[in-house]
Amino acid sequence: MKRLALLLTLAATPLAAQDAGEDARRAAEALEAASVQLDGAEDAQDRVSALTDTIRAYEDGLAAMREGLRAAAIRQTELERKLEAQNQEISQLLGVLTAMGGRASPGALLHPMGPLGTARSGMLVAAVTPGLAAQAADLRADLEEVTALRDLQQNAAHTLAEGLKGVQEARTDLSQAIADRTDLPKRFTEDPVRTAILISATETLQGFASGLSQIAEGEEEATPLPDIEDLRGTLPLPVRGVLLRAAGDPDAAGVTRPGIVIATRPGALVTTPTAATIRYNGPLLDYGLVTILEPSPDILFVFAGLDLVYGEIGEVLPAGSPIGLMGGATNASTPGEGAGAGRSETLYIEVREGDAPNDPQQWFAIDKG
Known part of the structure; x- marks a missing residue:
C-alpha cells in the first residue's frame, strides 16, 4: 500500500538512529495496522475508525520526521562551526599529511645536524604520526557526516511532501465516510429554531452552555449517560499538541479564560477523548467553530477554534471518534521545528461541571512540551 510504504521508508532513513526514528517506526506499525483495518472495513463506521487511526499514524510519523x-x-x-573553527589547523594538517604521503628524495631525508639529527627527527615524526592519523580520521568522519546530513535534508523535502499528500487524502476519505455513516445512536433531536434563538440571545459561553437543554427534544427517553469520574486526570487530549496557556493565564490582549489553549499543527485531527453526546457544533460568539460534548451528566467539554466540524447534534460518539479538523495550511515546513514551533493553530478547551468552569488540567493528561 502506498501510504504504508511511505511511512516504512520514513522509519528506515538515517533518522532511525535517533529517538525520532523510533517514533517514526512506531507510527509505521500503527499505519500498517490501520491499513489492515481499513481493508477489512465493512461499513461507514468501520471506515471512520480506520481512517481516524490512519490520520493519527500519519501525524505521528510526520512529526517524528520533522x-x-x-x-x-x-x-x-555544530559540525560546520567546528570545521570552520579548525580551518587553519586542518590546512596545516593536510599539508603535513601530503608531505608525509609523498615519495621523499634522499636529500630530504638528511638533517642539517647530521645523522644524529636525522635520527631524532625520525623519532619525532614517528611519535607524531599516530596523532595526525587520528585527527585525519576524525576529520574524515565529520566531513562524511556533514555530507550525509545534507543529503538527508534534501531527500526529506520530497518525503514530507508525499506524506502530507497522503494525510490529506485520508482526511478527504474521512469526511466522506462520516457523511455516509448512518448507524450512530442519537440521544435527542435538535430543535433548529430553539438553537437559533439561544445563539442570538447568548452573550457568553456560560449562558449558552446553561441553555443547551432547551435545544433538545425527546431527551427524557434517552439512555442515561455514564459516570466518568474515574477517568479524571487520565483523558487524552482531543488533539496532538502542547499546552500553550493554562486556565486563567492572560492572552496577548490580557484576556483571561477558564479554559486551556493547546498549540497544534495545521490540519490536525480532533477527536473525542471519551464516549460522549454532541450537544452543539457550529459557530459561536467569538470562539469560531465550536463543538460541545456531554460525556457525563452535568459535565460539558467545550472545544473551540476548529476549522471543520463533524457529526450532528444529538449523536452519541464512541471514544476516539473524529469531531473536526484544525485550520491552517499544511506544508513540508522547515526542519528547525522545536516543541512549540510549527504549531500555528490553537484549540481552546473548557470543561464545565454544572454551571461552573473546571480546570481542564484536572481532567486531561497534558504534555506541557
Whole structure:
C-alpha cells in the first residue's frame, strides 16, 4: 500500500538512529495496522475508525520526521562551526599529511645536524604520526557526516511532501465516510429554531452552555449517560499538541479564560477523548467553530477554534471518534521545528461541571512540551 510504504521508508532513513526514528517506526506499525483495518472495513463506521487511526499514524510519523530533521540540522550546524573553527589547523594538517604521503628524495631525508639529527627527527615524526592519523580520521568522519546530513535534508523535502499528500487524502476519505455513516445512536433531536434563538440571545459561553437543554427534544427517553469520574486526570487530549496557556493565564490582549489553549499543527485531527453526546457544533460568539460534548451528566467539554466540524447534534460518539479538523495550511515546513514551533493553530478547551468552569488540567493528561 502506498501510504504504508511511505511511512516504512520514513522509519528506515538515517533518522532511525535517533529517538525520532523510533517514533517514526512506531507510527509505521500503527499505519500498517490501520491499513489492515481499513481493508477489512465493512461499513461507514468501520471506515471512520480506520481512517481516524490512519490520520493519527500519519501525524505521528510526520512529526517524528520533522523532529529528526530538526536534530539533523542542529548537528550539521555544530559540525560546520567546528570545521570552520579548525580551518587553519586542518590546512596545516593536510599539508603535513601530503608531505608525509609523498615519495621523499634522499636529500630530504638528511638533517642539517647530521645523522644524529636525522635520527631524532625520525623519532619525532614517528611519535607524531599516530596523532595526525587520528585527527585525519576524525576529520574524515565529520566531513562524511556533514555530507550525509545534507543529503538527508534534501531527500526529506520530497518525503514530507508525499506524506502530507497522503494525510490529506485520508482526511478527504474521512469526511466522506462520516457523511455516509448512518448507524450512530442519537440521544435527542435538535430543535433548529430553539438553537437559533439561544445563539442570538447568548452573550457568553456560560449562558449558552446553561441553555443547551432547551435545544433538545425527546431527551427524557434517552439512555442515561455514564459516570466518568474515574477517568479524571487520565483523558487524552482531543488533539496532538502542547499546552500553550493554562486556565486563567492572560492572552496577548490580557484576556483571561477558564479554559486551556493547546498549540497544534495545521490540519490536525480532533477527536473525542471519551464516549460522549454532541450537544452543539457550529459557530459561536467569538470562539469560531465550536463543538460541545456531554460525556457525563452535568459535565460539558467545550472545544473551540476548529476549522471543520463533524457529526450532528444529538449523536452519541464512541471514544476516539473524529469531531473536526484544525485550520491552517499544511506544508513540508522547515526542519528547525522545536516543541512549540510549527504549531500555528490553537484549540481552546473548557470543561464545565454544572454551571461552573473546571480546570481542564484536572481532567486531561497534558504534555506541557
